[in-house]
Amino acid sequence: MQEEKTSNFKKEILSYIKIIVITAVVVFGCKQFLFAPIKVQGASMYPTYHDKDIIIVSKTSKIERFDQIVFQSPVEDELYIKRVIGLPGDKVEMKDDVLYVNGKAYKEDYVNRQTEDPNQLRITENFTLEQLVNEQEVPKGMFFVLGDNRLKSSDSRHYGLISEDAVYGESKLILYPFSHFHIGSK
Template structure:
């Protein structure tokens, strides 16, 4: 009888440790997210299930073109791409991103632009026109979806504070035919 009780106690401890570790990993390290909507197509498809790395930005800074999840105004979480970093002047001219008056290539948009047969994907704008700020504010980031025509992003909701960024999302884990590590280029 004592052996059964000891074995049961060992199993119970193992299960409790496993559940505690799973809780810690889920709450503080990695979290699942489901892509909702078409704003990141063709890079991400609606209903793609991804893993969000919640610790990366506690040890490093977000970089241009990282795909991130953040708390948006209205209590919803968005998944978008970082286009502008703190202190940068952002504008689009003739469907080309300009950062501090220098054109920047966005190779992840090439296939989408080809499918438009010469039509504009991203209309002209400047950060100054949208927000009244000449540059992205300190500790803020300018976010845009890859499907620029269908994306509600920093053009609508403004720059996003760093503390609102949940983490980087670059691993698609479902559906099986779309499992991939999403590159920033």
């Protein structure tokens, strides 16, 4: 009788260990290949994201214009989050604080237009893609990105285009703090 109890106990423990191992493998696999939590650092994407927001990033999304992507910074060993403005083949220009992509004007409701300087006329300086990166259009396999808080963002205007190989994933939701919870793009 005692041997049977011991055997059943061992089987039950082994069953729990199997469940824990399988769960750990599934969680690790999801984090590695499907999605991951990321903590936003800084104010470059304000008002879309606040410093220390925790977001969930999809690693399998097809990147489209105006998606917010997380990528390996080309200038330091950190992950950055910015908005995709130019896709491969796009011509990008900013003129009088209006964004033009392939000659079409876009209203950027997501841009932080508040400034501490009442004399600040423009939030984003005039530029063409050619002036910034010496290309007439975004090359294949690259993205042109900008922060939503243009006056406080280091982005493609400063360090150039982002390789699609550097992209970690697309932001899909703000998880924390709960007061900022939001699913999908803003």
